[in-house]
Amino acid sequence: MRVVVTGLGVAAPTGLGTEAYWSATLAGRRAIGRVTRFDPSSYPATLAGEIKEFRAEEHLPSRLLPQTDRMTRIALVSADQAFADAGIDPGELADYDAGVITASHSGGFEFGQNELRALWSKGSRYVSAYQSFAWFYAVNSGQISIRNGLRGPSSVLVSDQAGGLDAVAQARRQIRKGTRVIISGAVDASICPWGWVAQLTSGRLSEETDPARAYLPFDDDAGGHVPGEGGALLVVEDDEHARTRGARVYGEIAGYAATIDPRPDSGRPPSLRRAIELAIADAALDAGDVDVVFADAAAVPELDRSEAEAITDVFGSRGVPVTAPKTTTGRLYSGAAPIDLAAAFLSIRDGVIPPTVGTTLSDRYDIDLVASTPRRAAVRNALVLARGQGGFNSAMVVRAPQVID
């Protein structure tokens, strides 16, 4: 059974809404700057990809605002956009025919921060009644399900920054088991002092202060990443259901696999390559069929090397165009891979591969990086990679829509 994507809802620092994001991405416009949501002066990392123009009260009822973290608000709006884009009124779907499967990274961390502060500075009576769910990892699935009346199978996966693909893969699984529609993806937003301090301990944040030099995957000057906020929700649908209702189809979720790297001291090799090979096999394709790779692009030299090697091992020397449009937004944690999926579908639609901005490809990596400017190309099959701290590797192949005569 084919599982297709019929709706996209994107929220990125570079643009709210799919087309705003996509035109900024193709133009290579970067939205990385000094943190404005708090004063970052006292921290070694000071840059982020912030969503500037999001005003929740313009999109959501005021009843929802006191009980939601920023990431939930963005997710709710993105879900609305994805359904609208798909031409689906969720209220019209039969009971249990639709569900929601999201990934999370750190939950509603800013909400949690504020309640921890209330607890320790004022006392337990100052903790909000909404703290029992507003910060937890399941909150976006729960709130999206309630807002849209989705009673079908729902879930939440956490696999650091790889979880976005795992969620969409689980959506595909549920569609194959008989659910018609699953809204899936992830949104993260933890740009708050407490989230910042926790992220600093990853050792992977860039301490560069020049936005143009701060996130340079596959560059000799790669020195960590810039955190961002946002993500995407995708309407994943049973192909037959989509066709019956005459939906526009962006493409197909064709293949997926996930692995985890062995313990660092085990002496065993990393397992990204295996995830890529399994995902391509799952899509019933050969490596040569893949037209573009959306890289994880850690911008940590050792991780860039292992990713470039895995790509070269599978596709050969400069065997496939590789790109990392997330260089414009910073890394959006679990939201990054769903946005890359959206970008992959838009690449298929428009026949263009978006650029990796800022990077001068290091001689050490034998990959065909699409740098600086977009590249025209017929894209039928795209591979999206996502990795997470702790060794998570996920790979997903998306395919152009079938031409129906």
Next chain:
Amino acid sequence: MISTVPTDEFTLAALTLILLEGAGAEEGVDLNGDIADTPFADLGYESLALLETSSRIERKYGISLDDEALVAAETPRALIELVNRQLSEASARDKV
């Protein structure tokens, strides 16, 4: 012993403000209208919203509201009366 007058009597305006802060307002409901006898449920506030509201009232006015009395207070008027009863009991205790 200094005698304290209950200066902060709890009013509908004060309740409305706390409701807005703690739970927002349902679309189509005018909290500035004549809502004193409209059940909270009809105003769009379920038990969670009322728990947040009561906890804000308790913190602001330094009182403690009984669980069951709270559940029984189904309208703004009933809640306001409950709070004011607690406030006058608290001030009576202060005078002793």
Next chain:
Amino acid sequence: MSADAQRQVVITGIGVTAPGGQGTKDFWDLLVNGRTATRRISFFDPSPFRSQVAAEIDFDVELSGLTPQEARRMDRAAQFAVVTTREALADSGLEFDSVDPARIGVTIGSAVGATMGLDQEYRTVSDGGRLELVDHHYAVPHLYSYLVPSSFATEVAWAVGAEGPTSVVSTGCTSGLDSLGYAADVIRDGGADIMIAGATDAPISPITMACFDAIKATTPRNDDPEHASRPFDASRNGFVLGEGAAVFVLETLAGARRRGATIYAEIAGYASRSNAFHMTGLRPDGREMAEAIRVALAGARLDPTAIDYVNAHGSGTKQNDRHETAAFKRSLGEYAYRVPISSIKSMVGHSLGAIGSIEVAASVLAMANDVVPPTANLHHPDPECDLDYVPLHAREWRTDTVLSVGSGFGGFQSALVLAAPDRVSR
């Protein structure tokens, strides 16, 4: 070997870390004797809180088998997960060296991740809540692994040498069931041959007590901690927070038979549905949980009357126990009155995301022993909860099939069906 045996997923190893003892044996002893492990909170001074009781584990890190480095870098919930995994592995008798690591995956359920570690570390970096701009100089080096609970899955994968699909499932209080349902799906779809699957949570921390205080979800029965968790009783007034973990070795029936493993149970059916109603509230009719039960039974190809025992969510809140009773009647019909139903939360408390897996462990042990654990503290049933909740005393009862259900914040309703492969014809 039938094609089915390649797709049937069975449990071949169990590990439990639960209040009231160490390991699976102590856990079962507690349950069959109807003892409770709820007590006044000892981890911190509970006196500022409305609810001051919990089911705590006397967990001795020194004796846990964790290396000093493991113990140092892991939050308590991760420690539970790893220690419990090691028990499950030993129990399974699996020789991991003989299995391709890429064919072994991990799913760990957790509702609230490293809450305990985050609460403690926030207090430090904020200097007791004084600093809004928290001070990174005071952050522990492994704080990032508290930030993202998938670190639990990584620790388990590293502990067993797994390199297959690995993730944390975090669906609130159904995480422990959903983690197993997810893992079974991964095996059925050919994504792995063996899954290490279970759940862990260690939420007994001031921030958790405060947030449940705020919604009056936890019991204020502080004068009688041992009898504070009263599922289905008329006097129930909230749940008792707990902590713990349960982890299982899952594999195909074919694989388990090939290596001559002890097969505890098949995960025969599973489903999850959402109520799309409220983040914390439940509709009284229980229809979404009933639907999850219906689909799980259909997946198991079992009629409601084939279920020998129902392991309830039974949290002991007013609304849950009525909701659940309605769901049982709706899905099982008249048979709901005849099947024994019990809630082990009466004894080990409610460990949020972990409890679903701990309850599956109790269910599997009920099958292994043909004994149904009781609902402790059930002296005066709520008239609206009028089913057979096995009050106070365990019951000898032939148990070849079990339905275990869960319900959680966010609206998640899940049901899992276990069956003894050699004793049940389907």
